[in-house]
Amino acid sequence: ELKALASQKGITLPAELSTETKKHIDDLGKKTGKDFDKEYMSMMVDDHDKDVNKFEKASDNVTDADLKSWASKTLPTLKTHQDSAKVIKDALKK
Numbered sequence: 001e002l003k004a005l006a007s008q009k010g011i012t013l014p015a016e017l018s019t020e021t022k023k024h025i026d027d028l029g030k031k032t033g034k035d036f037d038k039e040y041m042s043m044m045v046d047d048h049d050k051d052v053n054k055f056e057k058a059s060d061n062v063t064d065a066d067l068k069s070w071a072s073k074t075l076p077t078l079k080t081h082q083d084s085a086k087v088i089k090d091a092l093k094k
Contacts, residue, residue: 005070034092041089048082 017025025026031039055078058071061083 001070005066009064014026038089038092041085041092044085045082045089048078048085052078052082 003013028039028043030034052075055071055075059068059075062068062071
């Protein structure tokens with residue numbers, strides 16, 4: 001949906017991952033077992049926290065009605081994923 005909306009709006013999406021994301025993936029590739037699980041879930045919680053924050057701001061502040069609507073529609077799913085990631089991360093501490 002986002003890709004189609006971006007295309008419709010003349011917005012070019014990045015063609016590749018950011019340097020920070022590539023580094024996270026490289027670091028994860030060096031881990032195994034529980035160390036991998038813990039690092040992965042920590043990254044998922046951090047990323048979802050950032051994304052939810054951005055989507056909340058977009059839902060309130062974006063002036064383009066289509067983008068605002070998409071952000072508002074997608075936000076509940078992101079929050080559900082965020083909650084799930086936190087539960088899994090907490091379970092890994094045990």
